[in-house]
Amino acid sequence: MHEITAIRYGSVSSTKSDLFLRYGTYREPDAPQEMSFYFYVLRRDGEVTLIDTGFLPSDAPPRGRECLIAPDAALAALRIEPDAVARVIVTHCHWDHIGNLDLFGRAEIHVPQRELDFWFSPVAHNPQFWSHTEAHAIGQLEAARAEGRVTATGADEEVAPGVRVITVGGHSPGQQIVIVDDRVILASDAVHLYEELELERPFAVISDLGEMIEAYALIKELGTAPGAVVVPGHDPLVAERFPREDFAVRIA
Numbered sequence: 001m002h003e004i005t006a007i008r009y010g011s012v013s014s015t016k017s018d019l020f021l022r023y024g025t026y027r028e029p030d031a032p033q034e035m036s037f038y039f040y041v042l043r044r045d046g047e048v049t050l051i052d053t054g055f056l057p058s059d060a061p062p063r064g065r066e067c068l069i070a071p072d073a074a075l076a077a078l079r080i081e082p083d084a085v086a087r088v089i090v091t092h093c094h095w096d097h098i099g100n101l102d103l104f105g106r107a108e109i110h111v112p113q114r115e116l117d118f119w120f121s122p123v124a125h126n127p128q129f130w131s132h133t134e135a136h137a138i139g140q141l142e143a144a145r146a147e148g149r150v151t152a153t154g155a156d157e158e159v160a161p162g163v164r165v166i167t168v169g170g171h172s173p174g175q176q177i178v179i180v181d182d183r184v185i186l187a188s189d190a191v192h193l194y195e196e197l198e199l200e201r202p203f204a205v206i207s208d209l210g211e212m213i214e215a216y217a218l219i220k221e222l223g224t225a226p227g228a229v230v231v232p233g234h235d236p237l238v239a240e241r242f243p244r245e246d247f248a249v250r251i252a
């Protein structure tokens with residue numbers, strides 16, 4: 001069994017009308033909505049796997065996001081050396097998930113095939129997509145790929161014992177979720193907020209609406225298994241519902 005720690009390293013104050021797709025659909029008053037930024041550390045038998053790598057702190061202010069702790073500083077506080085990270089599982093290639101990739105020069109980087117196909121295609125450069133990533137981060141992914149350290153992940157596969165990834169699409173063309181030890185469903189941005197899943201209200205940043213809604217159904221079904229836990233990718237409530245020490249939230 002893995003020890004799973006969510007690192008809460010950033011936050012932003014927003015509104016429901018900004019975050020949910022066509023919020024007017026629901027004919028409800030607007031309301032504030034906080035978002036937290038997480039990445040995850042899996043540890044088992046001394047082996048470290050990261051799920052995403054957070055954003056580069058200097059990318060946060062222009063986007064109005066607050067960096068609560070630099071991802072590299074958070075790892076240092078947990079006594080994790082970047083070179084000791086065996087693998088990085090990239091859930092999708094948005095700026096807040098693939099910043100800092102260059103820190104992990106020894107890691108095997110697992111990226112959904114559909115994300116690789118998309119982000120290295122011309123259409124990704126349309127601002128509707130490109131504004132959600134950073135050229136330097138995509139460049140670092142490209143460099144890792146040239147070094148032979150990038151492995152494409154398929155529709156549904158086990159990338160390491162007890163670590164299963166499923167590509168669901170929707171939010172980003174190749175968005176994937178990660179299921180750890182058949183029990184903990186790290187939804188990443190397939191589900192940003194608990195409310196998004198409970199009410200099946202699509203998020204505003206979207207690549208395929210039908211796939212996003214299908215992903216909700218899949219994640220809900222996975223969540224009904226005995227002992228299953230669904231962890232949304234950006235909900236501040238994650239840091240309240242699980243035991244927390246400062247920035248480190250103990251998921252399992």
Ligand SMILES: [Zn+2]
Pocket residue numbers: 092094171172189205
């Ligand atoms: Zn995203």
